[in-house]
Amino acid sequence: MIKAIRVGVAVLATSAFLAVAVQPVQAAGRATTGASADRESRLGTRTQPLRWAAPHDLRIGTAVAGGGHHLEQEYPDPFTYDRPYRRVLGREFNSASPENQMKWEFIHPERNKYNFKPADAIVRFARQHGQVVRGHTLLWHSQNPAWLQEGEFTKGELRAILKEHIFTVVGRYRGQIHQWDVANEIFNENGEYRQENIFIRELGPGIVADAFRWAHRADPKAQLFLNDYGVDWPGVKVDAYEALAKQLLADRVPLHGFASQAHLSMRYGAPDQLAGVLQRFDDLGLYTAITELDVRMDLPEGGVPTAEQLQTQAAYYKTVLDACLAVEDCNSFTIWGFTDKYSWVPVFFPSEGAATVMWEDFSLKPAYFALRDTLAAAR
Numbered sequence: 537m538i539k540a541i542r543v544g545v546a547v548l549a550t551s552a553f554l555a556v557a558v559q560p561v562q563a564a565g566r567a568t569t570g571a572s573a574d575r576e577s578r579l580g581t582r583t584q585p586l587r588w589a590a591p592h593d594l595r596i597g598t599a600v601a602g603g604g605h606h607l608e609q610e611y612p613d614p615f616t617y618d619r620p621y622r623r624v625l626g627r628e629f630n631s632a633s634p635e636n637q638m639k640w641e642f643i644h645p646e647r648n649k650y651n652f653k654p655a656d657a658i659v660r661f662a663r664q665h666g667q668v669v670r671g672h673t674l675l676w677h678s679q680n681p682a683w684l685q686e687g688e689f690t691k692g693e694l695r696a697i698l699k700e701h702i703f704t705v706v707g708r709y710r711g712q713i714h715q716w717d718v719a720n721e722i723f724n725e726n727g728e729y730r731q732e733n734i735f736i737r738e739l740g741p742g743i744v745a746d747a748f749r750w751a752h753r754a755d756p757k758a759q760l761f762l763n764d765y766g767v768d769w770p771g772v773k774v775d776a777y778e779a780l781a782k783q784l785l786a787d788r789v790p791l792h793g794f795a796s797q798a799h800l801s802m803r804y805g806a807p808d809q810l811a812g813v814l815q816r817f818d819d820l821g822l823y824t825a826i827t828e829l830d831v832r833m834d835l836p837e838g839g840v841p842t843a844e845q846l847q848t849q850a851a852y853y854k855t856v857l858d859a860c861l862a863v864e865d866c867n868s869f870t871i872w873g874f875t876d877k878y879s880w881v882p883v884f885f886p887s888e889g890a891a892t893v894m895w896e897d898f899s900l901k902p903a904y905f906a907l908r909d910t911l912a913a914a915r
């Protein structure tokens with residue numbers, strides 16, 4: 537039995553290698569990976585996946601796309617149906633983040649009904665491929681089911697609903713989750729608590745501490761994180777997180793990490809102060825992480841990025857990775873999808889795109905090589 541499994545893995549690995557190795561040829565007509573990729577493919581160095589290039593104390597992850605719908609947008613389900621996608625997922629990464637499958641509207645679609653199947657499948661895949669899982673997310677203003685958002689609950693009921701949800705979901709995956717994004721996007725850009733968040737609005741910001749306490753009881757081994765976008769440069773939003781983190785730690789709340797999603801756009805300049813931001817949280821004794829990195833750009837007419845845009849994109853990816861590598865306890869680096877084929881970016885940011893490290897056919901962009909070479913040099 538064991539032998540058969542080993543053989544299966546070897547075959548998969550070989551075909552993944554072949555699939556990747558022939559791609560520069562397919563991509564040659566486009567302004568893609570260029571001369572350096574051709575040279576590397578000749579040298580054979582491109583066969584080393586990201587996960588093996590990385591230092592041992594840094595997890596390299598991706599969001600895992602699966603089926604469903606949100607804002608009238610239907611998603612495909614590559615995790616289940618796209619075999620090359622699964623191959624690359626298993627080969628390149630040693631951490632997996634369900635992109636949607638653990639969000640309330642997916643996992644808790646009715647008040648008394650949970651739907652664990654899609655999340656279970658990812659957790660199982662991760663185990664089979666030597667990957668850890670980042671749980672995402674427990675306390676958020678978005679992608680909540682209508683029964684929750686529109687229900688008329690007393691404060692006591694709402695609190696009980698959140699507590700039960702956390703114990704049920706975190707408890708189900710107890711011992712199998714590396715990090716949970718317990719609280720997601722809880723501050724506005726001005727550093728005030730986000731009143732769109734039903735729990736914060738109805739129950740007050742103290743609910744954040746409770747969510748961490750409940751999650752810790754449900755899975756004492758999981759590292760519990762604050763997670764947000766727009767925290768790549770210093771400013772009032774970062775200040776708010778720093779103040780909250782200090783308060784939670786002073787109150788002995790089980791907070792273990794602070795993460796930057798790092799959804800970047802080339803419109804706003806390189807994230808050249810990110811290391812400094814992460815260091816402030818490292819100094820508090822917290823882990824830090826990059827959880828949702830992508831780098832979108834304005835697409836020229838015809839939709840194909842220029843070679844220059846691709847170089848800039850690669851530099852952004854590298855800057856974020858360098859920031860993580862520069863900070864002692866930055867222990868997880870996740871990109872929000874690895875192929876443009878399933879990226880959320882064109883859906884949410886019309887006219888921007890090409891935000892991931894691989895083209896739709898999984899061939900590699902300069903950003904991929906920038907990550908891999910930076911990891912290898914840090915190892």
Ligand code: XIL
Pocket residue numbers: 606635636720797799828880
């Ligand atoms: C996005 C997903 O990628 C999309 O598929 C979904 O339609 C909307 O949410 N911040 C987060 C992620 O914390 O959960 C979001 O993911 C992107 C922004």
